[in-house]
Amino acid sequence: METRRRSVVKAIVWNIIGLAxxxxxxxxxxxxxxxxGTLAVVNTAIGFTMYILYERLWAGIRWGRNV
Incomplete structure (x- = not known):
């Protein structure tokens, strides 16, 4: 399982690309x-929040992992 910090950094980098x-x-x-620019900022804020939630949800699911 990855750390919360890693999830946040991944989300930030992805959202910078999305913002541009x-x-x-x-x-x-x-x-x-x-x-x-306003549309991009709103979209990025929503996307960032949803990505963090999505990543954290999947981090807790064991299915498909080689444990």
């Missing part, structure tokens, strides 16, 4: 860097 991607998508979709 969503900013570009939002900019392309709206034509506004401010609106695109």
């Amino acid at each position: 991607t969503m900013t570009l998508v939002g900019l392309a979709a709206t034509g506004s860097a401010a609106i695109g």
